[in-house]
Amino acid sequence: MALAEAGVGGRLLLWPRIVLFGDSITEFSFQEHGWGAFLAERLVRKCDVVNRGLSGYNTRWAKVILPRLISKNSGAESTVAVTIFFGANDSALKDLNPKQHVPLEEYAANLKSMVQYLKSIDIAEDRIILITPPPLQESAWEKECLAKGDKLNRRNATTGQYAQACVQVAGDCGTDVLDLWTLMQKNQDFSAYLSDGLHLSAKGNSFLAAQLWKRLENKVSALPSLLPYWREVDHLHPEASLL
Numbered sequence: 001m002a003l004a005e006a007g008v009g010g011r012l013l014l015w016p017r018i019v020l021f022g023d024s025i026t027e028f029s030f031q032e033h034g035w036g037a038f039l040a041e042r043l044v045r046k047c048d049v050v051n052r053g054l055s056g057y058n059t060r061w062a063k064v065i066l067p068r069l070i071s072k073n074s075g076a077e078s079t080v081a082v083t084i085f086f087g088a089n090d091s092a093l094k095d096l097n098p099k100q101h102v103p104l105e106e107y108a109a110n111l112k113s114m115v116q117y118l119k120s121i122d123i124a125e126d127r128i129i130l131i132t133p134p135p136l137q138e139s140a141w142e143k144e145c146l147a148k149g150d151k152l153n154r155r156n157a158t159t160g161q162y163a164q165a166c167v168q169v170a171g172d173c174g175t176d177v178l179d180l181w182t183l184m185q186k187n188q189d190f191s192a193y194l195s196d197g198l199h200l201s202a203k204g205n206s207f208l209a210a211q212l213w214k215r216l217e218n219k220v221s222a223l224p225s226l227l228p229y230w231r232e233v234d235h236l237h238p239e240a241s242l243l
Contacts, residue, residue: 016078017049018043018083019082022086023057024056033202046220057089059087072122081128081129082127087163088198129177130176134180136197144196184207
């Protein structure tokens, strides 16, 4: 039987989606034990989790490309949540890493601009979650830098200033925020959360996933399971169950 004859030409079934927008910590989140993979597994049959992580990117570049990733005509209506997770590159020291560095005031302005753009395409502030950069374990990251012939190009205290700015923007804009920089340092030895001093270890991914789920759960709890459980399908007349 042709698909058209079977009635498959009916209404297109669209999955809602969560968009993860960020730098390498987001790009790597679908690796084994990654925080994005955790969300995708938790939400399978309810919504898609879309990874829009871009390794090495900062908010200056992110602000430019966000309208190419989410627009009113391409997915805004079905977007139940967006995470904006930048700062690890913006906070790089200007004299040692001028390409990725973004001044603190501009970083805050860029975050605010992205939130305002999302609101302008009807993604309300209660569907937006800002995530601060995690803390930096300087000695471990310095080893990574030295191995590439570079000096230590980030400082945890500086990263903390960017984290505070992110929290402030969230407060000003009315979005939710996950202050990873502060939460991870409640554990005195936060280095266990990091694989190389900057990126997340398996423990760090698990920590972020748990913290983010607390903020996402109420946004997705009302989503129905898409399509019936297989035992509920009328095997003699599947169209009656599936269309």
